[in-house]
Amino acid sequence: xxxxxxxxxxxxxxxxxxxxxxxxxxKIAHDLKENKHGGRVHTRFPPEPNGYLHIGHAKSIxxxxxxxxxxxxxxxxxxxxxxxxxxxxxxxxxxxxxxxWLGFQWNGQVRYSSNYFEQLYGFAVxxxxxxxxxxxxxxxxxxxxxxxxxxxxxxxxxxxxRAVAENLDLFQRMRAGEFADGACSLRAKIDMAxxxxxxxxxxxxxxxxxxxxxxxxEWCIYPTYDYTHCISDAxxxxxxxxxxxxFEDHRPLYDWILHNLSMxxxxxxxxxxxxxxxxxxxxxTEFAKLxxxxxxxxxxxxxxxxxTHVVDGWxxxxxxxxxxxxxxxxxxxxxxxxxxxxxxxxxxxxxxLGMLEHAIRDDLDKNSPRAMCVLDPLVVVLTNVPAxxxxxxxxxxHPKNEEMGRRSVPFTGRIVIDRSxxxxxxxxxxxxxxxxxxxxLRGAYVIKCDDVVKDDAxxxxxxxCSIDLDTLGKKPEGRKVKGVIHWVSESRGVPLQVRLYDRLxxxxxxxxxxIEDFRDCLNENSxxxxxxxxxxxxxxxxxxxxxxxxxxxxxxxxxxKESREGKLVFNRTITLRDSx
RNA sequence: UGGGGUGUCGCCAAGUGGUAAGGCACAAGGUUUUGAUCCUUGCAUGCGUUGGUUCGAAUCCAGCCACCCCAGCCA
Numbered sequence: 001x002x003x004x005x006x007x008x009x010x011x012x013x014x015x016x017x018x019x020x021x022x023x024x025x026x027k028i029a030h031d032l033k034e035n036k037h038g039g040r041v042h043t044r045f046p047p048e049p050n051g052y053l054h055i056g057h058a059k060s061i062x063x064x065x066x067x068x069x070x071x072x073x074x075x076x077x078x079x080x081x082x083x084x085x086x087x088x089x090x091x092x093x094x095x096x097x098x099x100x101w102l103g104f105q106w107n108g109q110v111r112y113s114s115n116y117f118e119q120l121y122g123f124a125v126x127x128x129x130x131x132x133x134x135x136x137x138x139x140x141x142x143x144x145x146x147x148x149x150x151x152x153x154x155x156x157x158x159x160x161x162r163a164v165a166e167n168l169d170l171f172q173r174m175r176a177g178e179f180a181d182g183a184c185s186l187r188a189k190i191d192m193a194x195x196x197x198x199x200x201x202x203x204x205x206x207x208x209x210x211x212x213x214x215x216x217x218e219w220c221i222y223p224t225y226d227y228t229h230c231i232s233d234a235x236x237x238x239x240x241x242x243x244x245x246x247f248e249d250h251r252p253l254y255d256w257i258l259h260n261l262s263m264x265x266x267x268x269x270x271x272x273x274x275x276x277x278x279x280x281x282x283x284x285t286e287f288a289k290l291x292x293x294x295x296x297x298x299x300x301x302x303x304x305x306x307x308t309h310v311v312d313g314w315x316x317x318x319x320x321x322x323x324x325x326x327x328x329x330x331x332x333x334x335x336x337x338x339x340x341x342x343x344x345x346x347x348x349x350x351x352x353l354g355m356l357e358h359a360i361r362d363d364l365d366k367n368s369p370r371a372m373c374v375l376d377p378l379v380v381v382l383t384n385v386p387a388x389x390x391x392x393x394x395x396x397x398h399p400k401n402e403e404m405g406r407r408s409v410p411f412t413g414r415i416v417i418d419r420s421x422x423x424x425x426x427x428x429x430x431x432x433x434x435x436x437x438x439x440x441l442r443g444a445y446v447i448k449c450d451d452v453v454k455d456d457a458x459x460x461x462x463x464x465c466s467i468d469l470d471t472l473g474k475k476p477e478g479r480k481v482k483g484v485i486h487w488v489s490e491s492r493g494v495p496l497q498v499r500l501y502d503r504l505x506x507x508x509x510x511x512x513x514x515i516e517d518f519r520d521c522l523n524e525n526s527x528x529x530x531x532x533x534x535x536x537x538x539x540x541x542x543x544x545x546x547x548x549x550x551x552x553x554x555x556x557x558x559x560x561k562e563s564r565e566g567k568l569v570f571n572r573t574i575t576l577r578d579s580x
Numbered sequence: 581u582g583g584g585g586u587g588u589c590g591c592c593a594a595g596u597g598g599u600a601a602g603g604c605a606c607a608a609g610g611u612u613u614u615g616a617u618c619c620u621u622g623c624a625u626g627c628g629u630u631g632g633u634u635c636g637a638a639u640c641c642a643g644c645c646a647c648c649c650c651a652g653c654c655a
Contacts, residue, residue: 020593050654050655080655083654138653140653143653149582150583150650151583152651153582182653184653194583196584225654226655229655245585249584249650341602342604343603347592347648352592352604354591361616361617365616365617429615485614549616552615553614577616577617
């Protein structure tokens with residue numbers, strides 16, 4: 001196809017220091033060294049469009065795309081749409097959108113297994129002709145009985161030795177729609193006594209009189225995953241077919257199907273340039289799924305949470321879906337870095353959520369502008385400036401990156417600070433404002449609390465403080481003021497709603513078999529709505545960023561779905577690390 | 581108790597016969613107008629376990645233990 005040694009590609013092949021070796025990279029390097037596929041690396045990400053993508057899929061997406069890119073290879077996007085019953089165009093669109101958002105570009109057009117239905121049918125005919133497949137009349141229940149058990153061999157179907165001509169006729173009539181759903185199926189003739197259940201004459205085609213989101217009513221027989229996947233890989237010239245561990249037992253079947261088809265016909269059906277190199281069949285290799293503690297990743301349960309309104313939809317910011325993570329304020333880069341950092345191996349493991357949190361903090365710390373926002377306002381009246389005092393302070397958008405520019409922050413005679421930054425009787429080690437104590441207002445002056453105003457019930461309603469006017473941009477004289485707190489002008493600040501998100505579950509493994517209903521371990525505080533927050537005006541200016549570090553609080557992003565003119569809604573992506 | 585897999589620090593994970601990488605977490609210092617970031621240091625005489633081979637074993641061999649996957653006309 002193309003010159004493998006093309007040096008025009010930037011950053012190809014070179015593994016940067018943040019990537020580590022894993023068994024798949026090793027295998028590919030080895031295959032390349034042996035010149036196994038003519039030096040090609042071609043992978044694919046093959047989702048079934050029956051749900052939304054989640055963080056687990058991200059691992060597979062990153063693996064497939066990066067491993068191809070590292071070797072100047074290609075990665076296809078193929079919808080594995082062999083079961084129209086559960087699939088829909090809505091999912092197809094969402095999945096494409098998610099992959100692009102993650103920053104990957106698939107090779108050429110989007111593929112669908114259904115693109116190959118005609119070819120697949122032809123290969124099935126080939127298997128029938130060579131006596132490797134037959135039409136079986138057993139019902140699904142009967143087939144189960146005939147299959148045997150894990151420890152007992154199965155029995156041959158009564159139709160196993162049907163004549164080729166009869167099978168051909170029957171299969172053609174299946175396609176023509178002569179039979180009802182489930183009346184018969186096409187099965188591979190392998191071994192009903194195989195210790196591998198997948199090899200006990202697996203079903204290749206089933207009858208489903210149902211409309212397909214891509215092929216409409218053209219077909220009423222649909223090929224199964226096992227039959228379809230390997231052939232689709234072969235057609236697309238896939239070299240490395242990466243999938244998860246539960247398909248390990250399917251690999252012998254993957255290979256059986258390909259090896260029982262003629263090499264010539266497969267090569268002929270493929271996208272590949274027919275003369276360039278020797279045709280080599282694709283190979284499946286399996287890796288462990290990503291699991292995260294405190295989170296559920298099972299599609300069925302995620303759907304249940306959406307359907308029963310435990311969450312507000314597939315893009316609820318608490319969901320582990322890519323749509324949810326995105327709305328929560330996670331960046332694509334953070335997710336990619338996370339996927340790289342968890343590695344790829346064959347041992348099933350549960351990754352600590354802390355790793356994901358680290359990845360997003362790491363990215364946002366470097367890239368998000370700072371701003372001040374008070375979540376739980378307590379009014380501070382500055383007693384030694386005029387009531388209408390207004391001053392504009394100049395502050396850096398980022399403490400370490402001047403390129404991110406500066407901003408103006410209005411400072412007035414009445415400001416708000418966070419309630420938790422004041423304690424009348426401070427606990428040991430408290431560095432914030434106390435009655436009679438001093439504290440630095442971030443980017444502004446040192447103030448001293450002279451008076452604590454309370455209501456009849458004894459609640460603090462207001463603080464009267466005096467400013468040390470000689471402390472703007474310099475240290476106070478003769479004493480040390482340790483604490484620094486954030487603040488916002490009461491009159492010039494902008495009101496906003498903030499949503500604080502936390503993990504959805506309060507147990508490490510909500511998918512554990514010991515838990516009969518995941519609803520029993522939901523974290524009731526996974527969402528806290530704050531309605532009276534106030535932030536500095538820079539966050540609402542024309543062209544303002546959508547993601548900020550609210551200093552001393554955490555990273556927050558504007559919720560594009562619910563924010564509108566005059567009504568700002570921010571989601572907390574993640575708190576700052578807090579060693580206090 | 582059929583078959584296929586996996587077991588290396590609290591959590592991931594490199595390592596493929598030459599004397600245990602790295603990240604997260606954690607701990608202790610330092611810098612700091614964010615209790616953040618950043619920097620420095622510490623963190624497995626040990627690689628599921630018991631034997632064996634070897635000058636030498638996480639790596640090879642044998643046994644044992646634990647956990648995961650498979651009996652959809654789902655993927």
